[in-house]
Amino acid sequence: MIDNLPHLLLDRASARPDLMIGALDDQISLQLALELAAGGAADLQARNLSAEDRVAIVAENSTDYVLAWLSCLLAGVPVALVDQTYPRELLACMLDVLDPTVVISDHPAAPSFAGTRRAILISTFRTAPRLDPSHAPGTNSGRYSTASLMHPARPTPGIPQFCAQSHEYFLRLGRAVAEAMTLTDRDRSLTPLPLSQINSLGHGLVGALTAGADALLARTVAVDTFWSEAIDHGITALTLDAPLVNNLARTATPKDSAGHRVRTMFPADGAFMRRFGVVRAVSGHGSTEAAGASHLRSWSIDDDIPTDAHRHGGTGREDIEWKLTDSGEILIREAARGALFTGYFTFPGVSSTLDQNGWFHTGDHGRLDEDGGLVAVERGLDHSRG
Known part of the structure; x- marks a missing residue:
């Protein structure tokens, strides 16, 4: 039964092993992406992240971005997708409201907008160990539990609000x-x-x-x-x-x-x-x-x-x-x-x-x-x- 995003993704990877995902110049199979993401999810678990926490991704489009997103889904941790083109001062204010435990970024060093929060370089999800995604904790996520937090695509007056979206x-x-x-x-x-x-x-x-x-x-x-x-x-x-x-x-x-x-x-x-x-x-x-x-x-x-x-x-x-x-x-x-x-x-x-x-x-x-x-x-x- 498909009642959350991990179930959907696992089903599609099984039905079509050659299904491709990621950036045009860096495509990988969904099955491989899920196996790497299961390793990424294990890393997030090792950092004691759970459904009560939040992770923020602040990065440009890439296959690594997709792997980070999938890792959060398989870990069962709500993930906020944040527009990395916003001014750093605004990003810092947005993260202060969201208060994520971890910030995933494509910056080589902990970006200033992350403050004192733990930062993970987005490329690390590419080198995660390949694990069986069917046993990842996110497969147990409730249908109406929060999968993602997103803000309006265009800047609004004040600090943009994060919208909670369920599976x-x-x-x-x-x-x-x-x-x-x-x-x-x-x-x-x-x-x-x-x-x-x-x-x-x-x-x-x-x-x-x-x-x-x-x-x-x-x-x-x-x-x-x-x-x-x-x-x-x-x-x-x-x-x-x-x-x-x-x-x-x-x-x-x-x-x-x-x-x-x-x-x-x-x-x-x-x-x-x-x-x-x-x-x-x-x-x-x-x-x-x-x-x-x-x-x-x-x-x-x-x-x-x-x-x-x-x-x-x-x-x-x-x-x-x-x-x-x-x-x-x-x-x-x-x-x-x-x-x-x-x-x-x-x-x-x-x-x-x-x-x-x-x-x-x-x-x-x-x-x-x-x-x-x-x-x-x-x-x-x-x-x-x-």
Whole structure:
């Protein structure tokens, strides 16, 4: 029974031994990654870390980052994914609130923002002993226990808050994304976005793994080499964001993309799809708090795709309820436990932000389209809609 992320990953590695994961230029099999991560989990256990502690990862995209993330999952330790591009002073404040026991970083020496906390160099997870991941303590994690802590992708006034997300949150998000993007175990998915963003971790990584697809990362967003790398690595699915889509549409040509195999992407953009011949795309609306993607809508290249397609979320996932207030604010509520985030982390625990009727007030505003679906018109908190 798949009731947490380690179970999902073990199942996919067993079903498809050649499933690949990691950076484009440093791919390894998911099975090998899990064996190394089991060794990394044993190291975290030896440091007396448990489900009551927290680990923070502050690093750039890499295969080592994926191994560190997997190690925390297999250790059963909640892991916070922190944007390493934030100013060091802000990072220090964020970590003071989170108070992780350990900070995993790609800095060769303990970074200043870690303070007096123990620091682990992220490359050490590559050299961990290979152990049997099926016996790792994280395989016993509860469905609704905290798997991850993430903050909004874009800076907000004050210190960004960490959102607690359960294993169930990611399992549901992964299924929704895999279905909307029609991912299969024959796909090779790529995201160049930082793993500290819900689009990248939830849509790009967990969504692909849910389908049994290869889950690959780009270390950085390199517009000039984007299509050549996608072609060389046989990429069939993309998880991007609206600024990157627009940038690619401005700077790349159909000749640059000639021979690509991309058939599905997030977010939807009609001009991009027609320019580069991507036949299917998904638009969405959501936030780190509101299910990662509370709304997902599929488009075909032959559809009459509006210029603001990335704002169109459609009717919403079956495991959430939603409505607009008289002022147009978007409210989201769980129709199934675990669909939304658990709450904001406020030391020493997690505090719920739902109103007395269970609604999460997103602060975002929207309207209804002609079919009664959601169209986002004004952004409040962190959105996953591109």
